[in-house]
Amino acid sequence: MSNVINVAKKELADLMGSWLVIFVFAAYLVLTAYTAYQFYNILSNHLYIEGDLVKTFLCGVSIILSNYGSLLAVVIGFASISSERQGNALNTLLVKPLYRDTIVNGKLLGALTFLVCMYGFAVILYTSGLFMVCGNLFISMLPEYLAGLPFVIGISLAYAMIFFSISMLLSILFKNLAFALSLGVISIFKSETTSMIDVMQGLSILFGDDVNTIAGWLPDGIFGEIVFMLYRSHPGMTADLSTVWLDVIKLLLIMVVIVVISYIVFLRKDVS
Amino acid sequence: MSTDLPFNSEFRSIPSITGHEFRRVIFDPLSIVVFLFLLLLVFLEGLRSTVPSGGYGSLVARLIYGLYPMGQYFAAVAMFIGATSLAEERSRNSLSVLLTKPLYRRDVILGKFIGLNIFLLLFVFSVYFAYAAVLFTLVGVPVSMPDFVLRCSSLSLAMFFESSLAMSLAMMAGVFFKILKKK
Numbered sequence: 001m002s003n004v005i006n007v008a009k010k011e012l013a014d015l016m017g018s019w020l021v022i023f024v025f026a027a028y029l030v031l032t033a034y035t036a037y038q039f040y041n042i043l044s045n046h047l048y049i050e051g052d053l054v055k056t057f058l059c060g061v062s063i064i065l066s067n068y069g070s071l072l073a074v075v076i077g078f079a080s081i082s083s084e085r086q087g088n089a090l091n092t093l094l095v096k097p098l099y100r101d102t103i104v105n106g107k108l109l110g111a112l113t114f115l116v117c118m119y120g121f122a123v124i125l126y127t128s129g130l131f132m133v134c135g136n137l138f139i140s141m142l143p144e145y146l147a148g149l150p151f152v153i154g155i156s157l158a159y160a161m162i163f164f165s166i167s168m169l170l171s172i173l174f175k176n177l178a179f180a181l182s183l184g185v186i187s188i189f190k191s192e193t194t195s196m197i198d199v200m201q202g203l204s205i206l207f208g209d210d211v212n213t214i215a216g217w218l219p220d221g222i223f224g225e226i227v228f229m230l231y232r233s234h235p236g237m238t239a240d241l242s243t244v245w246l247d248v249i250k251l252l253l254i255m256v257v258i259v260v261i262s263y264i265v266f267l268r269k270d271v272s
Numbered sequence: 273m274s275t276d277l278p279f280n281s282e283f284r285s286i287p288s289i290t291g292h293e294f295r296r297v298i299f300d301p302l303s304i305v306v307f308l309f310l311l312l313l314v315f316l317e318g319l320r321s322t323v324p325s326g327g328y329g330s331l332v333a334r335l336i337y338g339l340y341p342m343g344q345y346f347a348a349v350a351m352f353i354g355a356t357s358l359a360e361e362r363s364r365n366s367l368s369v370l371l372t373k374p375l376y377r378r379d380v381i382l383g384k385f386i387g388l389n390i391f392l393l394l395f396v397f398s399v400y401f402a403y404a405a406v407l408f409t410l411v412g413v414p415v416s417m418p419d420f421v422l423r424c425s426s427l428s429l430a431m432f433f434e435s436s437l438a439m440s441l442a443m444m445a446g447v448f449f450k451i452l453k454k455k
Contacts, residue, residue, distance in 0.1 A: 178360070182302050182352040189344050193313065202316025 003098055007106020008113065014083050015076060015114045024075045025118060031068050032122045035060050036129025043134060054141045055230075057130060058148045062227050064126055065119055065156030073115060073160035074184040077167030080111050082177045104266045108259070111164060119153060158251050159223050163188055165258040172265050191220045222251045285375050289383025290390070297353045297391045306349050310342055310399050318406030334411070335424060339403055343431060346399075350392055350435040354442030357384050385443065392435045400428045 015021050039060070127145075130138045138145075167184035174180040193199060200221075216222065226244045297303055317338040361367040370380060404424055414420040 176301075178352065178356050179302050182348060183305070186302075186306065186345065186348050189348065190309065193341050199313060199316050199320070202319040205319045205322070206316065 003102045004106045004109060007098075007103055008110035011080060011107050011110025012114055015079060015111065018079045018083060021075055021079050024072055028068055028072050028118075029122065029125060032064050032126050033129055035064050036126045036133060039130060040133045043137070053137070054144045054148065057138075057141070057145055058152050058230075059227065061123060061126060061149065061152050062156055064122055065153060066159045066223055069115075069119060069122070069156060069160045070163045070188050071185065072118060073164040074167040074181075074188060076111050076115060077164040078171050078177070078181045078184055080107050081168055081171035082180075100267045101263065104263055107168075111168075112161070115160065115164065116157065119157065123149065123153065155223070155226060155248060155251065158248075158255050159219060161255045162219050162251075162258055163191075165255065165262050169258065169262040169265055172262065172269060191218065194218055194220070216247075217250065217254075219251065219254055222247050222254075226251070285379045286383045286386065289375075289380060290387040293357065293384045293387030294391050297388060300353065302352055303349060303391075303395070306345055307395065307399070310345055311402055313342065314338075314399065314403045314406055317403065318410045321407060322410050334407060335400075335403060336427065339400065339427070339431075342399065343434065346392070346396055346431055346435040347438040349395065350388075350439035351442040353388055353391070354439035355446040357388060357443055357446060359446040385440070388439055388443075389436055392439060393432050396432045396435060397428050400424055400431075 039057075042056070163184070166187050167181075170180040170183050170187075171177065174183070194203075216225070226247045229244050229247075317334075321334050321338070358367065361370065371377065404420075
């Protein structure tokens with residue numbers, strides 16, 4: 001166990017020192033601040049439903065953590081493997097008396113810790129932005145907003161981990177690191193595009209399945225369904241988590257499957 | 273005997289660099305993967321257009337809205353080929369060898385830029401052409417073919433310019449930043 005924690009600490013330090021990660025994180029924070037600023041227009045022009053503002057705020061959090069955060073997760077997944085490959089450290093690490101699953105466990109733990117810290121930072125920045133933009137109006141809704149935050153962060157983290165695992169898997173599989181990173185980014189686009197209604201209707205005509213059945217197994221489709229059920233479908237009503245527990249389990253299942261595949265590939269593949 | 277060089281002699285190296293760069297990207301795995309995925313998307317969009325209530329109306333509207341989400345793929349491919357254009361040469365140390373040859377740096381950059389733009393032009397036009405072919409096959413021929421061809425070409429050109437801008441920015445970034453080394 002101590003070896004896993006040592007590898008995780010090293011992974012955390014490497015990610016904090018990676019210029020690529022720092023650059024992408026800085027861009028991510030700019031997007032987060034801009035999302036919070038957009039509420040200025042919404043409130044100024046009264047473009048919201050009374051009693052539904054907290055849901056809109058939480059929806060903004062989900063967009064920051066899932067839509068933008070998935071790109072950050074791809075970069076982190078790529079950086080966790082590429083930095084070792086570039087510095088030839090991966091081979092050195094593998095000849096040490098460490099099991100391969102200790103290494104991948106430590107990397108996953110370190111990367112997950114880093115992602116949680118980054119998400120926490122982004123949520124703090126976003127919440128601070130809401131304080132500045134909304135003022136007293138936001139303070140009155142603060143308890144309800146804080147109550148809804150843990151679930152949004154958790155589900156967005158599960159969604160981002162899917163792309164983190166895909167990126168890590170691609171970095172292990174392909175020696176060309178630029179190709180692996182580009183493919184990881186394109187996987188986000190593919191997930192979004194495949195969940196679009198036009199493409200799903202085409203798939204349903206091709207395979208003969210119902211559109212909802214197909215959408216029900218795509219990460220973007222599942223996540224979109226959760227956000228819709230919780231934050232958009234019932235104006236004025238409180239969020240009912242029992243309506244989305246099945247979608248949450250499906251999302252976690254997809255995440256676990258991709259992490260397991262990454263495990264298997266890392267354990268079996270020669271990474272020289 | 274005059275020692276002045278003919279005017280066009282300085283630019284003779286550009287076509288060969290252009291051809292080399294074009295051959296590099298056309299067989300690149302990412303270009304092939306994205307192209308095949310876009311063909312699949314084009315086919316699915318075409319299938320969707322056969323649904324009586326599911327279409328957008330005119331063929332041109334279907335062309336616009338059906339290919340709208342594909343712009344991000346063109347930009348992604350453009351950025352990848354732009355960023356790796358000089359960066360990969362630098363990492364393999366072939367850029368150092370290239371610059372010792374009697375080549376102006378201007379010729380190297382211009383040749384790569386032109387080669388990549390030719391690839392992007394063909395890439396974008398081929399996807400639009402494939403989508404038009406799918407629509408003709410599954411939905412029907414447009415009322416006015418010249419009008420459709422003109423609109424399709426304009427859309428493709430607009431998409432090409434956007435991708436070219438992305439590629440140029442990525443190429444500039446590739447010049448300035450250290451690349452990811454290929455082992």
